[in-house]
Amino acid sequence: MKLLYVKGSPRGDRARTAKVAAAFLDAYREKHPHAEIEELDLWQAALPEFDGDRAAAKLSFFGDDAMNGxxxxxxxxxxxxxSHFKNADDFLFTVPMWxxxxxxxxxLYIDIISQPGLTFGFEPTKGAFGLLKNKRATAIYSSGxxxxxxxxxxxxxxxxxFFNDWLDFIGIEDVSSVRYQPNMLTDDPEGxxxxxxxxxxxAAIR
Known part of the structure; x- marks a missing residue:
């Protein structure tokens, strides 16, 4: 079993979601002591721009010209x-509001991995359908x-x-949403x- 922890915040340990994610990971390790846990920091990862060549490659599956070199x-x-993303069984995402x-x-990461034949299928008469089955995701939402x-x-x-809709779009139906959204008017932020x-x-032990 593999968990992929996708970090959406650039603030590292200072992120609002850091303590919440740490609690999830501790509980997950206790529940699945032999699971592989990989962290993907999107702010350190070498992600390619989703440019004209990549858009053209994607659209070739929908009837545009065949791909050139x-x-x-x-x-x-x-x-x-x-493929690296699909290799995980479980996902943890930290998703701050910007x-x-x-x-x-x-x-950008979503645009890269949302691809026909890889994470979703398409039929002209039915539309799109997700290809990622029997996977679980937890999204930790934060805002200030x-x-x-x-x-x-x-x-x-x-x-x-948007994010929950995207998970459904690629076929991940078992989703837990965790909210940590205190603001300046919150009476009990620690609560x-x-x-x-x-x-x-x-969510981790479900």
Whole structure:
């Protein structure tokens, strides 16, 4: 069994999600002592730009021109990164809110690995369907200004809605969402942290 821990924040141990993720990992190790756990820091990883060659390679599966040499090389790189992602059984994502959405390095990673024939299939009469089956994911959502139930001036949650939809798009249906979203008006931020840690532990042992 393998868990891939994808870090969406560039702040390392200072990230809001760090303590919550650490609690998840401790509980996961206790539940699965022989599991392999790999950390993927998106801010240190060598991710290629999703440029014209990579877009053309993807669109060749939808009826565009066949791939040329440069596009085939770009596609081979995409396959390598996506295969590494697919090799995991379980996933842990830390997903901070940036401008109501997700960090751009996480979005780049999603664009790289969301590929026809690799993570999703497509039929002209039915549309897209996910290919990743029998996998589990936990997403830890954090924010510093937004909090559920607050007025729109405190932000709009496009990050969890987008990210959960993407997980479903690639076929991951067993998903736990953990929220750690205290803001400047939160009466008991330590209590919110304890709740998030408890939710993370529950997700790890499910």
């Amino acid at each position: 440069a596009q085939k090389t770009a596609w081979d790189e995409i396959v390598e990164i996506t 401008n109501n959405g997700i960090p751009y390095r996480l979005k 200004i937004y909090a559920r139930g607050m007025p729109k001036s405190f932000g709009t949650d496009h990050h969890s809605t 919110v942290l304890r709740e998030a840690i408890d939710a993370a532990k529950a």
